Amino acid sequence: MDFEHSERAQHVIAQMERFMAEQVLPNEQTYYDQLANSSDFRQWRIPPVMEELKAKAKVAGLWNLFLPESEYGPGLDNRDYAPLAEITGRCAIAPEVFNCSAPDTGNMEVLVRYGTPEQRARWLEPLLAGEIRSGFGMTEPAVASSDATNMKATCEIQGDEVVINGLKWWTSGAGDPRCKILIFMGVTDAGANPHQRHSMVLVPIDAPGVKILRMLPVLNALDEPHGHGEVLFENVRVPRSHIILGPGRGFEIAQGRLGPGRIHHCMRLIGAAERALQRLCERGLGRVAFGKRLVELGSNGDIIANARLAIDQARLLTMRAAWALDKHGTFGALNDISAIKVVAPNVLQWVVDAAIQIHGGEGVADPELMRLLGMARALRLADGPDEVHRRQLTKRELGKYLRR
Ligand SMILES: Cc1cc2nc3c(=O)[nH]c(=O)nc-3n(C[C@H](O)[C@H](O)[C@H](O)COP(=O)(O)OP(=O)(O)OC[C@H]3O[C@@H](n4cnc5c(N)ncnc54)[C@H](O)[C@@H]3O)c2cc1C
CATH class of the missing domain: 2.40.110.10 (Butyryl-CoA Dehydrogenase, subunit A, domain 2)
Incomplete structure (x- = not known):
């Protein structure tokens, strides 16, 4: 198993880190300030800063990075895309800036792989251009x-x-x-x-x-x-x-669609967990109780170490799923995809919960921590609940012994 990123990917990673630091992160709050909060979805508007950031990302070539097909983007495989998706996972608005957000990515994959030339011209082209969703x-x-x-x-x-x-x-x-x-x-x-x-x-x-x-x-x-x-x-x-593709072929497409899409979510969740751990550490270092910094009290130090272990294990599992997907295709990677689909949201949920706890009362009022918690919780259900993926793993495990 080779997790080494190609030279091309290393170049894009460095470029993306710069773009995040210079363009996306400084504009995150502007995005939320420009969101007209309305409970009526018919009133929703796109914050203008999003289209400005998208235009800059497109010019920089940081666009449609999720598609391995080189005619539509830089042509990175899943192993090379994983660290890029992780970077976008640290900031809620980032995936869209690079035209790499769900559900468009999965839908574009469907049209690239199964669409007719007419379907691609009418729907894929404007999706690839970031003009529609x-x-x-x-x-x-x-x-x-x-x-x-x-x-x-x-x-x-x-x-x-x-x-x-x-x-x-x-x-x-x-x-x-x-x-x-x-x-x-x-x-x-x-x-x-x-x-x-x-x-x-x-x-x-x-x-x-x-x-x-x-x-x-x-x-x-x-x-x-x-x-x-x-x-x-x-x-x-x-x-x-x-x-x-044709009548009756919905399942065939669904399997193809959800393979890469599921691990894209997991890659982003690793970045989200890193962000939660950063918030945990910063808060724990910056506040004092009983004469000590919060990180020095009780088992808070162990919590930080355990979060690091959990995130790094999840990243390795994600890389294995990405590698298996590149090498064997969706059907050859089903068990790895199921494994990380269970692990990544649960790791994020655990780390965010710890970050909320160390923030005290402020933790449950913090918009970013609440967003990360919602993301983790929802992704334990979306694209198949934990139990359905565990079932896949159980079947394979028992299969080893039933065949004897
Ligand atoms: C934020 C969010 C976004 C979503 N986006 C989309 C989207 O864009 N498009 C779309 O089509 N769907 C989407 N979904 C739906 C999601 O995929 C479904 O909610 C999910 O597949 C579960 O289906 P269900 O809600 O009908 O739950 P049910 O099928 O009723 O399952 C309920 C519970 O039963 C248990 N269960 C089910 N099967 C098993 C099993 N084999 N073993 C043990 N326990 C089991 C699990 O605890 C499960 O959570 C989204 C969901 C969320 C929360």
């Missing part, structure tokens, strides 16, 4: 969606059209005023075997019959200006050519 509508309120074969919404083929009906929720990004396209997953053939029943269809968000009902809060935060939408589809008609 997108959503992914799979999860439904009525069924346990951690088992994707449960999905009940329909996309019925009628002649040259597809007729879409159903209620989706947790469609991340649906509240973003720039969101123009959703990838919808629904049943095309209820009689087929469970993994060939579903299709993925491109649905313009302004198509007649698409109704965004509300944004769901994550630990009471609406995550504006992107949001997580509950979206009703009522007799929505799109041309049959909007089906991706």
